Amino acid sequence: MKPIRVLGAFALAxxxxxxxxxxxxxxxxxxxxxxxxPVAIGMFLLFVLVTxxxxxxxxxxxxxxxxxxxxxxxxxGLQNGLAIAGDYMSAASFLGLSGMVFMFGFDxxxxxxxFLVGWPFVMFLIAEPLRNLGKFTFADVIAYRFEQGxxxxxxxxxxxxxxxxxxxxxxVGAGKLIELLFGLPxxxxxxxxxxxxxxxxxxxxxxxxxWVQLIKAGLLLCGATFMAVLALAHFGFSPNEMFRQAVNVxxxxxxxxxxxxxxxxxxNALSLGIALMFGTAGFPHILMRFFTVPNAKEAxxxxxxxxxxxxxxxxxxxxxxxxxxxxxxxxxxxxxxxxAGHFNLTTDLLGGSNMVAVKLAQAVGGNLFYGFIAAVTFAxxxxxxxxxxxxxxxxxxxxxxxxxxxxxxxxxxxxxxxSRVATLVLSxxxxxxxxxxxxANVAFLVGLxxxxxxxxxxxxxxxxxxxxxxxxxxAVAGGVLGLVSSVLLTVxxxxxxxxxxxxxxAPVFLDNPALVSVPLAFAGIWAVSxxxxxxxxxxxxxxxxxxxxxxxxxxxxxxxxxx
Numbered sequence: 001m002k003p004i005r006v007l008g009a010f011a012l013a014x015x016x017x018x019x020x021x022x023x024x025x026x027x028x029x030x031x032x033x034x035x036x037x038p039v040a041i042g043m044f045l046l047f048v049l050v051t052x053x054x055x056x057x058x059x060x061x062x063x064x065x066x067x068x069x070x071x072x073x074x075x076x077g078l079q080n081g082l083a084i085a086g087d088y089m090s091a092a093s094f095l096g097l098s099g100m101v102f103m104f105g106f107d108x109x110x111x112x113x114x115f116l117v118g119w120p121f122v123m124f125l126i127a128e129p130l131r132n133l134g135k136f137t138f139a140d141v142i143a144y145r146f147e148q149g150x151x152x153x154x155x156x157x158x159x160x161x162x163x164x165x166x167x168x169x170x171x172v173g174a175g176k177l178i179e180l181l182f183g184l185p186x187x188x189x190x191x192x193x194x195x196x197x198x199x200x201x202x203x204x205x206x207x208x209x210x211w212v213q214l215i216k217a218g219l220l221l222c223g224a225t226f227m228a229v230l231a232l233a234h235f236g237f238s239p240n241e242m243f244r245q246a247v248n249v250x251x252x253x254x255x256x257x258x259x260x261x262x263x264x265x266x267x268n269a270l271s272l273g274i275a276l277m278f279g280t281a282g283f284p285h286i287l288m289r290f291f292t293v294p295n296a297k298e299a300x301x302x303x304x305x306x307x308x309x310x311x312x313x314x315x316x317x318x319x320x321x322x323x324x325x326x327x328x329x330x331x332x333x334x335x336x337x338x339x340a341g342h343f344n345l346t347t348d349l350l351g352g353s354n355m356v357a358v359k360l361a362q363a364v365g366g367n368l369f370y371g372f373i374a375a376v377t378f379a380x381x382x383x384x385x386x387x388x389x390x391x392x393x394x395x396x397x398x399x400x401x402x403x404x405x406x407x408x409x410x411x412x413x414x415x416x417x418x419s420r421v422a423t424l425v426l427s428x429x430x431x432x433x434x435x436x437x438x439x440a441n442v443a444f445l446v447g448l449x450x451x452x453x454x455x456x457x458x459x460x461x462x463x464x465x466x467x468x469x470x471x472x473x474x475a476v477a478g479g480v481l482g483l484v485s486s487v488l489l490t491v492x493x494x495x496x497x498x499x500x501x502x503x504x505x506a507p508v509f510l511d512n513p514a515l516v517s518v519p520l521a522f523a524g525i526w527a528v529s530x531x532x533x534x535x536x537x538x539x540x541x542x543x544x545x546x547x548x549x550x551x552x553x554x555x556x557x558x559x560x561x562x563x
Contacts, residue, residue, distance in 0.1 A: 039371030058208035081305025086217035099353035101321025105256025112314035114276025129551030171434030231323035245326035271515035279450025282457030455482035455517035468544035474529025482521030489513030
């Protein structure tokens with residue numbers, strides 16, 4: 001079935017849902033005070049039509065597994081850098097970070113700084129060997145000199161866990177935005193997002209996903225810049241005046257200008273910092289983008305351009321968050337007010353703290369700009385969930401089926417079918433978990449996802465590239481330890497055990513597990529590898545010299561060429 005035909009059916013279903021949700025006595029009542037903005041809805045539908053057109057164009061050019069996974073490997077460094085930045089400028093960044101600054105002030109900046117600090121690890125240590133050694137996924141790099149079965153199984157489990165957790169982050173932001181924009185019940189909004197996500201990946205693969213990312217990244221950078229300029233204009237372009245007014249109206253008063261409101265103690269701050277820095281180099285959907293460029297030089301350019309775009313964008317979110325404190329306080333229509341007309345700035349915002357940026361757009365630019373920002377934010381989320389879904393589907397079809405189960409007897413058409421089935425399954429899982437985590441702050445959830453990526457993926461990837469002593473058994477042990485410890489510590493932390501599962505007390509005092517789980521993963525790799533004295537382990541250690549030469553130069557060693 002062609003993507004445009006699918007769009008027609010999808011649009012009809014959406015229209016039916018809208019009508020049902022807004023009819024008296026319909027299946028579900030709209031959320032309190034829904035803001036049906038014709039401009040926002042029109043821009044949203046325009047973006048969907050344009051991106052579905054791109055998907056149809058990409059579908060005609062997606063014939064092989066390489067086309068589906070990497071867009072044929074012909075994307076330039078600048079394009080890929082903007083697409084990588086697009087993956088970062090997600091719901092968690094635009095909605096969550098601005099909302100976190102709005103709620104906690106200065107402490108919200110720790111998430112922006114943490115992610116940005118992680119880029120030198122990617123740029124100077126990983127980008128070039130990753131591109132030279134890999135083919136479609138980062139598991140190709142880890143499995144380069146090791147036993148395929150155990151490595152592929154372990155890396156696939158870790159990658160899928162990170163992808164699913166991160167999908168939850170994006171789905172929460174998307175559901176809240178559609179709920180606010182259309183007045184739909186949250187669960188219907190989740191289904192709408194899931195359906196669009198499937199269409200992009202199912203038909204267009206990496207080509208469609210990349211172009212959707214490029215378009216939305218450009219629109220978001222322009223929109224966020226314009227919003228920050230309009231907001232600063234209210235303060236005479238004086239940051240000092242912006243901070244002064246924010247302190248005057250915020251319930252936390254002067255404390256929002258100092259650390260300590262969000263992070264409870266130094267150990268929690270250190271743990272969060274480790275997760276944000278090393279998690280950057282463990283996100284499968286980010287690492288996968290290095291295989292879309294033709295060579296290692298373009299891979300380095302990708303990281304260089306992405307760093308500039310991301311750093312600039314995170315500065316904008318800081319301005320947006322602080323200016324929103326002062327400006328939204330002047331708009332009681334954005335809040336749930338009591339009988340006396342009073343409201344709490346940080347707890348009564350309609351749509352919750354994740355909608356701060358969207359509300360600020362309406363306050364400084366009116367309904368037209370509100371419509372633009374709402375549509376671009378939704379585009380941002382759709383592009384990221386498409387990239388995440390593609391990453392997860394590639395893990396299933398390439399790492400599990402083609403590289404492990406098929407054992408060299410793979411069928412490319414079957415591989416593509418498996419990838420598309422995996423896309424459908426991931427969308428169902430994402431919708432279900434998105435509904436469960438409806439009330440969580442999406443930026444906080446990203447910190448937990450980053451902890452899992454930093455614990456389960458980063459140690460194994462780095463050690464496989466730079467330590468000759470690592471063996472298959474050591475890699476599997478470290479990866480499993482990192483995954484299990486980070487997930488268990490997350491579940492038993494206050495953020496899940498108390499806030500989500502509603503138990504009285506949390507067994508673990510750390511809000512983020514990285515302080516324990518990351519060193520545990522490295523220790524597991526080192527200890528088990530050192531204890532492994534098998535003949536296979538000796539061969540794996542001896543193969544490191546050839547891997548290192550190829551990883552750093554992109555040239556095969558002479559013995560490999562002669563062979």
